[in-house]
Amino acid sequence: MDSSDFFQSLNTKQANQLKSAFSLAENCNYPQKHTWQVAHLSQRLFSELESLHKLGEQEKFWLLSASILHDIGIWSEGGRDHHKTALKMILNAQVIRYNDKERLIIGSIVRYHRKALPSNHHDHFSVLSEEEKGIVSTLSAILRVADGLDVTDSARISDLKCKISKKKITINCSTENPKPDLEKQAALEKSDLMQKFFQRVVVINLRE
Numbered sequence: 001m002d003s004s005d006f007f008q009s010l011n012t013k014q015a016n017q018l019k020s021a022f023s024l025a026e027n028c029n030y031p032q033k034h035t036w037q038v039a040h041l042s043q044r045l046f047s048e049l050e051s052l053h054k055l056g057e058q059e060k061f062w063l064l065s066a067s068i069l070h071d072i073g074i075w076s077e078g079g080r081d082h083h084k085t086a087l088k089m090i091l092n093a094q095v096i097r098y099n100d101k102e103r104l105i106i107g108s109i110v111r112y113h114r115k116a117l118p119s120n121h122h123d124h125f126s127v128l129s130e131e132e133k134g135i136v137s138t139l140s141a142i143l144r145v146a147d148g149l150d151v152t153d154s155a156r157i158s159d160l161k162c163k164i165s166k167k168k169i170t171i172n173c174s175t176e177n178p179k180p181d182l183e184k185q186a187a188l189e190k191s192d193l194m195q196k197f198f199q200r201v202v203v204i205n206l207r208e
Contacts, residue, residue: 001036001037001040003022003036005040006018006036006039006064006068009057010061014061016097017065017096017097017098017102018061018064018065018068020095020096020097020098021065021068021069021096022068023095023096024069024072024089024093024095024096025068025069025072027095028072028073028074028075028089029075030068030071030072030074030075031071031074031153033153033155034071034150034153034155035067035068035070035071037150037153037155037157038067038070038143038146038147038149038150039064039067039068039146041146041149041150041157041160042063042064042067042142042143042146043060043063043064043067044159044160045142045145045146045160045162045171046059046060046063046139046142047060048160048161048162048171049142049162049164049169049198051164052164052169052198053138053198055135055138055139059135059138059139062102062105062106062109062135062139063109063139063142063143065098065106066106066109066110066113066139066143067143067146069086069089069090069106069110070083070086070110070113070143070147071086072085072086072089072090073085073086073088073089083110083111083112083113083114083115084111086107086110086111087107087108087110087111087124088107090103090106090107090110091103091104091107091124101132104124104127104128105128105132105135105136107124108124108125108128108136108140109136109139109140109143110143111124111125112136112137112140112143112144112193113140113143113144113147114144114147114190117140117192117193117196118133118136118137118140118193137193137197138197140193141191141193141194141197141198142194144190144191144192144193144194145171145187145190145191145194145202147190148183148186148187148188148189148190148191149173149180149183149184149186149187150183151182151183151186151187152180152182152183154180154183156175156176156178156179156180156183157173157174157175157180157183158174158175158176159173159174160172160173160174164200165200166200167200167201168200168201168202168203169194169198169200169201169202169203170202170203170204170205171187171202171203171204171205172205172207173204173205173206173207174207174208175206175207175208176208177208179206179208180206181206184204184206187204188202188204191204
């Protein structure tokens, strides 16, 4: 995988915005291999779950941007609260070419890629419209699972497909040896928001 893969189908404005996101990530010594894998998996999950969330290309791009930026806080202030640190950096970094509302949406997605779920007790979330809160919750749910599917930073999931029923979201993952059991466990633990928001049990299958 090459970073140029992420620029396919983007318009000029989006391409320039994503370049600026990569610049910020590089300035923060982001974990490149893991970040690219999470971006790849989150984009696949977005496409596979489209019949549920009914979001479009703009929201898919926001998810891509959040995926590239989700771990920028790790080397700044350590790993424990890096999701909170990343939110602050996205809201304030001059290098990235997103407007204030886009920063708020992307930063909130990043804030919720781990730990706490979206809450009106958080100022950055409470100021969003109801539609925007739904977008953030949907994209955060996807990013959480994608992040879990690469918890060992080993890129062991090569692709995935989803089967959706009234009660389940089944994620069938194509894998490479050794079997990514830790990834499966982490993704299931981080599927809490996806299960809550879509009101379906999440099941993950590993297939060679």
